[in-house]
Amino acid sequence: MQIHEKPPLKAEARNLNFFYGQAQALKKINMPIYDKKVTALIGPSGCGKSTYLRSFNRMHDLYPGNRYEGEIRFFPDNTNLLASDVDPIEVRMRIGMVFQKPNPFPKTIFENVAFGLRVRGESNKRVLDDKVEHALKGAAIWDEVKDRLQENAPNLSGGQQQRLCIARALATDPELLLFDEPTSALDPIATGAIEELIHELKKRVTILIVTHNMQQAARVSDYTAYMYLGEMIEFGKTDEIFIKPQDKRTEDYITGRMG
Amino acid sequence: MNESQHLSSQFDDDLGRLRTSVLQMGGLVETQIAAAIDAYSSGEVGSVKQIVETDRIVNDLEKAIDDDCAHLIAKRQPAASDLRLVFGISKIVTDLERAGDEAKKIAKGVRRIYEAGQMPSQYGIGVRHIAEAALGMLRQALDAFARLDTEQAQKVILADVDVDTEFKSIMRQLITHMMEDPRTITTAIDIIWIARAIERIGDHAKNVAEHVVFIVEGRDIRHPPKERKA
Numbered sequence: 001m002q003i004h005e006k007p008p009l010k011a012e013a014r015n016l017n018f019f020y021g022q023a024q025a026l027k028k029i030n031m032p033i034y035d036k037k038v039t040a041l042i043g044p045s046g047c048g049k050s051t052y053l054r055s056f057n058r059m060h061d062l063y064p065g066n067r068y069e070g071e072i073r074f075f076p077d078n079t080n081l082l083a084s085d086v087d088p089i090e091v092r093m094r095i096g097m098v099f100q101k102p103n104p105f106p107k108t109i110f111e112n113v114a115f116g117l118r119v120r121g122e123s124n125k126r127v128l129d130d131k132v133e134h135a136l137k138g139a140a141i142w143d144e145v146k147d148r149l150q151e152n153a154p155n156l157s158g159g160q161q162q163r164l165c166i167a168r169a170l171a172t173d174p175e176l177l178l179f180d181e182p183t184s185a186l187d188p189i190a191t192g193a194i195e196e197l198i199h200e201l202k203k204r205v206t207i208l209i210v211t212h213n214m215q216q217a218a219r220v221s222d223y224t225a226y227m228y229l230g231e232m233i234e235f236g237k238t239d240e241i242f243i244k245p246q247d248k249r250t251e252d253y254i255t256g257r258m259g
Numbered sequence: 260m261n262e263s264q265h266l267s268s269q270f271d272d273d274l275g276r277l278r279t280s281v282l283q284m285g286g287l288v289e290t291q292i293a294a295a296i297d298a299y300s301s302g303e304v305g306s307v308k309q310i311v312e313t314d315r316i317v318n319d320l321e322k323a324i325d326d327d328c329a330h331l332i333a334k335r336q337p338a339a340s341d342l343r344l345v346f347g348i349s350k351i352v353t354d355l356e357r358a359g360d361e362a363k364k365i366a367k368g369v370r371r372i373y374e375a376g377q378m379p380s381q382y383g384i385g386v387r388h389i390a391e392a393a394l395g396m397l398r399q400a401l402d403a404f405a406r407l408d409t410e411q412a413q414k415v416i417l418a419d420v421d422v423d424t425e426f427k428s429i430m431r432q433l434i435t436h437m438m439e440d441p442r443t444i445t446t447a448i449d450i451i452w453i454a455r456a457i458e459r460i461g462d463h464a465k466n467v468a469e470h471v472v473f474i475v476e477g478r479d480i481r482h483p484p485k486e487r488k489a
Binding site for chain 2: 214215218242243244245248250251252254255256257258
């Protein structure tokens with residue numbers, strides 16, 4: 001076991017509580033997100049992992065009655081993502097998200113990727129061309145779509161659509177990417193492609209991923225957090241969590257002993 | 260080590276069967292060693308054939324258990340304590356198989372000595388003593404595995420030092436004898452091989468105990484820094 005220095009922080013949850021109306025979905029979450037590392041969130045359905053993930057880009061603001069307490073600090077500028085004076089649109093430029101089911105817009109491949117850039121006010125054709133190409137390359141789908149950028153995105157296969165959604169998220173040069181079970185609707189080959197891509201992406205972006213697939217968490221992540229009933233039970237290096245978890249509840253979950 | 264049940268009872272059954280097979284294999288190796296020691300003391304070389312045959316069964320068990328481990332990994336993707344158990348078992352059977360090989364070597368050495376009609380009685384006691392110690396270590400290591408008892412495992416690891424010391428002392432004695440009377444060299448060398456095989460059995464028992472600690476605690480205690488210098 002080599003001696004391990006902690007990498008710099010990209011974000012950090014501090015005493016984070018979250019309420020859907022009266023129901024408390026997150027309880028005092030304290031957790032570091034290390035820069036340019038992949039952090040996996042695992043736990044049974046309803047444990048709060050998606051709720052936690054969605055707090056980062058203020059998805060919960062879209063519904064009334066939702067309430068945050070505590071902070072999510074975002075570095076290097078040390079912004080509290082949850083502060084009321086922080087603009088959620090601005091947050092989402094810096095923090096991209098990819099969902100369980102590929103959700104391309106009913107537009108062309110090109111326009112899907114250019115969308116975020118246009119929202120940001122970019123209209124220069126050359127800049128758009130460059131950035132779209134760069135994002136599609138970053139999502140490892142350029143070679144498959146470069147000759148048909150004007151085709152309708154929903155015509156792509158599921159795996160291609162998911163990579164397109166990753167390209168769309170990448171186009172605005174986010175610092176953190178949130179993946180909410182990105183491969184649960186994909187076959188093993190497409191899943192492998194996405195996992196490979198995650199490995200490539202972490203060279204330039206920090207990744208937080210929710211997955212139900214424990215092997216996937218073990219394969220793609222550097223750190224793993226186990227959540228249960230809205231609490232973070234254990235956080236640690238993935239290598240250690242899957243060989244020697246410290247908490248019995250983590251052990252029971254990853255060995256399939258929990259109903 | 261996690262003793263609560265899996266959601267899949269079949270998984271529990273598979274792991275249970277694996278553990279039983281390891282203990283069954285360990286039991287066979289114990290019998291082999293005990294028989295080889297008896298042959299050494301009594302000169303009943305008739306049992307040598309049986310020991311050699313048992314070794315084939317032990318070899319087959321090693322392969323079968325390793326195969327079961329591979330299948331279990333492919334089917335269940337065990338994690339944490341389950342992963343350590345399967346991984347540990349695969350290593351334990353390697354050590355058990357080698358301990359069985361050593362028993363076979365002892366048996367064949369015994370046959371050579373007695374067939375040449377040259378068993379010098381003065382070596383009997385020392386070798387028998389170290390052999391009992393090594394066999395005891397193996398028994399305790401298997402017990403520790405059956406009960407996942409790391410305290411017991413630690414005792415086995417400590418006991419190996421005594422076996423090693425005793426082996427060195429037997430070596431010194433035999434060297435003296437060989438210098439005094441060169442006619443004893445052939446037999447003395449056979450006895451050295453036997454003592455060496457016994458000492459190796461102690462090492463394998465120690466390895467099994469180390470695997471038990473890994474299975475239970477997730478700590479790899481092999482090759483502590485002090486040992487590495489030597």
